[in-house]
Amino acid sequence: MRALAEFSIEPSDSGGGTLVFSGPMVVSSLGVIDSKLRAISEPVAEIDVSAVERMDTVGAWTVWRLSQQLDAKIVNCREEAERLIEAISKTDDNRESVRAPRLPLLTRVPDEVGTIVIGLAKGWLQVVGFLGQVVIAAGMMLRHPRRFRGKALVHQMELVGVNALGIVGLMSFLVGIVIAQQGAVQLQQFGAEIYTVNLVGRLTLRELGILMTAIMVAGRSGSAFAAQLGTMKLTEEVDAMRTIGVSPTEALVIPRIAATMVMLPLLGIYSSFLGIIGGAVLASLALGIPFFTFLSRIQEVVPLHDVFVGLVKGPVFGLIVAVAGCYQGMQVKTNAEEVGGRTTSAVVMAIFMVIVLDAVFAIFFTKIGWG
Known part of the structure; x- marks a missing residue:
């Protein structure tokens, strides 16, 4: 019993x-x-x-x-x-x-706000430290060019640039159509629909071409960088590289940053070109402006410095997108759930910084007379 x-x-x-x-x-x-x-x-x-x-x-x-x-x-x-x-x-x-009771509202809100502010400050300090590591690694590779991984650079250029031609081209073509259509509707009220050419040309070459491309690359390649490097951190591949004397910054981060800085301006030019093509198609179908007349007038109404503005923004936006993705990926430490969180943070961080810098560029170029 x-x-x-x-x-x-x-x-x-x-x-x-x-x-x-x-x-x-x-x-x-x-x-x-x-x-x-x-x-x-x-x-x-x-x-x-x-x-x-x-x-x-x-x-x-x-x-x-x-x-x-x-x-x-x-x-x-x-x-x-x-x-x-x-x-x-x-x-x-x-x-x-x-299960302890929460603090009073007047105490809890400042406490949580302070925690968030301190977390943001620490995060930005870590980003600056990461940039410092990248600069040091780039300096070492300039002193020892044989350490540069050319094949990795070409591979990343293919992933960032060539593989993105389809989605970037389609997006830019449709955005060009939308700009032309919306602009023409407003300008027709004043009998000035011919200025749709000016609107599409300047807006596409100066702002939307490179900005929309940077946002697309942030969502496509920036997230991929964070997910790839985060997974490598979880599987201890990054630690294994350090063990055998290979710098993860040189092998993984530098090729991604260089590829993005090279390909983003080229994608921006490609995006602007297809945006103008989209506007020309809409103008020929809805406004009666011949296709080639639209393109020839673009050369007359768009100043050359608008092209330079887009080209200057390209490498800077590429640097921001690549650094955000690589930094978030290298911060993964615990589990697969953190990989997803860091990937989302990489996209948000990159898009936010791109838009902020675009506003800074707009003010700067206006001040120097390129407005």
């Missing part, structure tokens, strides 16, 4: 009774006495477990719960049982701390 746990309450000289357990205090033997234990109303000062034969986690939790409920001290505990009860007490403390 299976042994059951038993208990009794014995008088104590120190005042209050002593709750004495005996038998095995395991999950299979506690069910019979559980309701009786919960109904105890007598004052108890101590809980004696010296006669307990075996104790599992359920038994330890029962003793700990009773000690808290009756405000009693646990005595005569064997070593194994003591370890179990101590572990249960720590778990219970953690649970209570999680």
